[in-house]
Amino acid sequence: MKMDEFTDAQVQDFFDNHYVDRGMKKWQGFFLSDHTSALKQKQTEDNEILVREAKKQMAIKNISETINQAIVKNKYVRIQLNEKDTNGIFSKEIEGKILGNHEDQIYVGDNGFIRTELIRHIEIMK
Template identity: 40%
Template sequence: MEMRETHSAPYDVPRDQWLYNDRCMAKWQGWILSDHSADMEFHEKNDQFVPVKPQMSDQDISSILNHAWEQNHQVSIQINDLYDNNFQRDIIGWIGGFDEGQITVINAVGKYQRVDVADIRSVSEELPKKWWLQ
């Protein structure tokens, strides 16, 4: 009886006959692309210069915060706080509530942040940057 060599899969081609050097990474390409996109978005957001906005009056700040609260609009808040001789990034989100001189801001991923109203330098109503957040 004659023995024949068999392959485990019907498309199992010897490596020396491959048309290109496959590093068996095809299944990881989606993951690598999404990680790269997230990294690019992170650096785009964090490597930018934060412009200094003019100091607003307490009345203007209160008026915009109340309107955003009533209409459920997103706000962008700049705090009077320098970090490495630069202002921190704006706090962007929706007003979740008011309590004893503080507001609660809820960002797009649902995290809460408490902000002292006295520390607010500037506030404005914002349109969401992502279409699915509108």
């Protein structure tokens, strides 16, 4: 049958009773791998934020000792700052090698200077 041989009633009957629309399924093929990987990355980051917990508040003396050990042994450290966002979640931990210090600040890798008074917890990484 040619297209012009269908009546309006036959076309309407086809769409009303026989055609099954796949809805959003037909559009899922348009998601590119870049989009899906970006969505997965965002989900991973969101999950990481939700499970971020407060580490034990260290005394200034213990923080200073850990900093000195890391410098002497040339080790990487993981630092949790005593800063929270508006949702009350601690900021992401800072990891890196202590490359120097100046007065009450330490210079950690690419993160720049960090004031020691802002450090909540510091540990030497293995």
